[in-house]
Amino acid sequence: MARISIKDLQKTFGAHRAVDGISLEIRDGEFLIIVGPSGCGKTTTLNMISGLERPTGGQIVIGDTLVNDLEPGERGLGMVFQDLALFPHMTVFENIAFGLRVKKMPDAEVRRRVAAAAAAVHIEALLEKFPRQCSGGESQRVALARTIVTDPSVFLMDEPLSSLDAKLRVDMRTELKSLHHRLGATFVYVTHDQAEAMTMADRIVVMSKGRIEQVGSPLDIYNRPATRFVAGFFGMPTMNFVEGAVVASGDRRSFRADDVEHPLPAAVPAALAGREAVLGVRSEHVLVGDGASLKGVAQLSEPLGDTTLVHFDIGKGRRLVAKVGPTAAIEPGEALTFQFAAEFCHLFDVHNGARLY
Ligand SMILES: Nc1ncnc2c1ncn2[C@@H]1O[C@H](COP(=O)(O)OP(=O)(O)O)[C@@H](O)[C@H]1O
Ligand SMILES: [Mg+2]
Structure with missing residues (x-):
């Protein structure tokens, strides 16, 4: 089960409360988007779920397992970052295959999986190219394929579209939403962009200053904001x-x-x-x-x-x-x-x- 239960999660850096006690139930198979202004604690929250950052307090349960003390690799999660970090000296194929090679998977199985992941994000034609020969949008798809190929039950994504230009970002929203439908996995996605949250999410979590302001469907949040902050954050122009x-x-x-x-x-x-x-x-x-x-x-x-x-x-x-x-x-x-x-x-x-x- 790809359900994630977060209870009173906290992270302090020195005296600064980056995440100040958040509780949240992430449902199996949902597209959940955490949104809020820069510095509100989104990345820190995601990093505690993935295991890259250790909580100061609180609990994270994935399925039925308390994961606070598990290494990132033991949590069954897939991560896609803002910083793509593709290996420049490897082809797109080998970039996607990397995680499987590390696990010593047989070559035939690697080829089958890479082909399926490349097809999922429409980059079959790029497999023999190198990252420098790919556009920003293509690189982003390679990064997605590299995660898809490991078949995680939960995808964690931190501002994956932020390096793309405006038009491509809008196109990729539609693609990510349809990818989510096809994969049926749980997506936990972080962005500062309210339009991304509105258009893609099943549910939105609005954060401000390390706390949750509101959790709800996009239209709930737009039509019935719980606070003035949420009201002002969603919608263009500002309310x-x-x-x-x-x-x-x-x-x-x-x-x-x-x-x-x-x-x-x-x-x-x-x-x-x-x-x-x-x-x-x-x-x-x-x-x-x-x-x-x-x-x-x-x-x-x-x-x-x-x-x-x-x-x-x-x-x-x-x-x-x-x-x-x-x-x-x-x-x-x-x-x-x-x-x-x-x-x-x-x-x-x-x-x-x-x-x-
Ligand atoms: N390693 C760190 N050391 C000190 N402060 C940090 C560290 N990581 C994040 N912070 C601070 O915690 C707050 C939340 O950061 P972050 O989770 O990255 O915000 P967001 O992703 O919402 O922009 C910010 O004020 C940031 O400066
Ligand atoms: Mg961030």
Whole structure:
């Protein structure tokens, strides 16, 4: 079984808590992506799972075995790193075969396995080439094949696409996702790129400062972020945040900040009335134009082709961004009206950023 159970895992470097007590159940066969900003402890977490780094505290159980004291090679895991580290003097074939040769596997079996791994990542035609003759994308596939060939039940990947250019990275996302389907193995994948996490993961683990902020499916996390940090980390452009307060009149509750007033859903608990709060609204839920009563002044627009981003000011130094149709013509300096889509707002605690309902 390729289930991994992590309990209260910790790693300190001197006085610095790189991983500050994380607990997580990784399911057999899932594509789990750990995402967070640089320095939040992703690599350290992955390295403790693989055995490259020794935990300061906590437990890691793979299947039914406590692996804290097992060497990396005894854990049945396959690793793919950001730094590809292909052997330059060996052909692609021999690079892929390396792990099997070390185990003294018979040559016929090595050939069969290398052929299957190369086919899995579509590099059959590269086998006689040397790494220097391969493009970045091809090298990345060689590195993947080198891991696939050892037939691990768990793949650990640390930012494997980060050396590729933007277009290739997007193509490789699709390929990795389909590779995961075909292999049926557990993938534990680390990245700082929220779009990679959104597009590939079955479940996402969001980390910040050595701790887990939220675990959930991509759409859970996008539609119901547990904290202001998660809300701001996912989505392009970054979610709009407005500081203000929850006000109640009779049965109705709304959010108010100077000139901004927004009716809140009936589900907002009465106990929140009077509470200072941060309203979070994604750019696609800022509706500009017809019938809206809030006022702003356009500052600049960024056409993306399929949509256009309009940045506008609402006074007191507050700037919001709205995603509008590609043909909307809004000039800098132009007055506009807007409102927020009723059901798509998020309320967070001003101080600790926790979701308020
Ligand atoms: N060997 C080490 N010695 C000291 N500090 C380290 C070491 N490895 C990582 N760190 C620190 O631990 C924190 C988490 O690092 P890391 O897990 O590499 O983050 P991420 O992969 O999320 O960018 C960072 O502040 C980093 O500087
Ligand atoms: Mg890292």
